Amino acid sequence: MNEMTKARTYSISDLAREFDITTRTIRFYEEAGMLEPERNGQTRIYSDEDRVKLKLILRGKRLGFSLAESRELIEMYDPTSDNAKQLHALRAKIQQSRVALEQQLADIQVMQNELDAAEERCQEALRELES
Amino acid sequence: MNEMTKARTYSISDLAREFDITTRTIRFYEEAGMLEPERNGQTRIYSDEDRVKLKLILRGKRLGFSLAESRELIEMYDPTSDNAKQLHALRAKIQQSRVALEQQLADIQVMQNELDAAEERCQEALRELES
DNA sequence: AGTTACCTTTACGTTAACGTCAACTTGAGC
DNA sequence: GCTCAAGTTGACGTTAACGTAAAGGTAACT
Known part of the structure; x- marks a missing residue:
């Protein structure tokens, strides 16, 4: 400081x-x-x-x-690891997090597409009401 | 069918x-x-x-x-809406979902960068142990 | 000195999302 | 006819993530 x-x-x-x-x-x-x-x-x-x-x-x-998961993520930020075993465990966790995040990314993209389609249908229904 | x-x-x-x-x-x-x-x-x-x-x-x-949120999302898929008010409410919900998803996307991307950095530090620490 | 605005600890309450029995039925196979 | 796996309906238990109220301390105005 x-x-x-x-x-x-x-x-x-x-x-x-x-x-x-x-x-x-x-x-x-x-x-x-x-x-x-x-x-x-x-x-x-x-x-x-x-x-x-x-x-x-x-x-x-x-x-x-969950809070437990967030805690693990936060613990990744301090380089307090002192031995190789800990460090390898840390890398494994980092990898796990990556996989989870990519699943979420995929989920979100699918969902965005579905929202597009939903809005399409919605607008279509509105056009019908006006006709 | x-x-x-x-x-x-x-x-x-x-x-x-x-x-x-x-x-x-x-x-x-x-x-x-x-x-x-x-x-x-x-x-x-x-x-x-x-x-x-x-x-x-x-x-x-x-x-x-939450289950309640998922239910709302599922309800977006059926075009059972019959009046304009419902349809406008539906569009609002769709828009809300979009905003939430984009927040998640941003969160994920930040997090992925942080995981990259965390792995860097991790590998660096491992290299030091070997030296 | 009194009020106001924050802060504290302790402790019990609540909600969502299931888990975990217990007691029963039902169809398939021997 | 018996067993066994898979199904059912209660009904109470559990965990995470807080909410909420009680009872009190402290510092700053007025």
Whole structure:
């Protein structure tokens, strides 16, 4: 942390507002071991790093991941791995995630096509009503 | 249904095996009003149409949709809409789905980039161990 | 000193999406 | 006629991811 890194901090309700979630949710993620904010007395103080983790969790949610899955993904980001076994396990997980994401990509593309078709039918039905 | 349409049927465990889910799950989807198989006495008999619906539900699950959301998506497929108001509501839903899907697409692409970076770091760490 | 606005912990409640028995029926094969 | 696999209907249990209320602390205005 040199003099250039701003080292911003956030209160729990700052983050709650920004991401449109409740403070309860944020505390719940901490209970689940996914966040470990500093404390000023009792009060939680969140860093930019905490904020990024929260973003990752919420992105995971949007993609339908459980908290456990999101935690695994987040753990991929720290290079704390010290032995080769861990690293190979990590690569396996990364590969797994890739496969899952490509399945999702395929699902989304199929679905987009189907939405196109659905809208076609919808417009067609509207044209009939007007005629 | 002309003489060319095969009109295959499936037992509950046929579908359970094919999609790797339990029969309880399939009955649950019926309770939730998402499937209405024929009956032979007590026994449920599933058509190709039921099978397609099940596929849609499961794809929805992979994309993180709730059953309620999947149901809405499925309802987009039948052109039972009779008045313009319904049709406009349908188009709104289709548009909503599109937005959600594009958010997911963006999330996935960001995530894929991050996985690339994570794998890079992982391989780098492995190279260091070997040196 | 009182009110307001946040923050805290503790703890019980809720909803979705099934899991897991238990007790029964039903058709196929021996 | 017996067994056995596969089906059925309840009905209660479970887990994840929070919601919600109770009871209280703290710092800043007024």
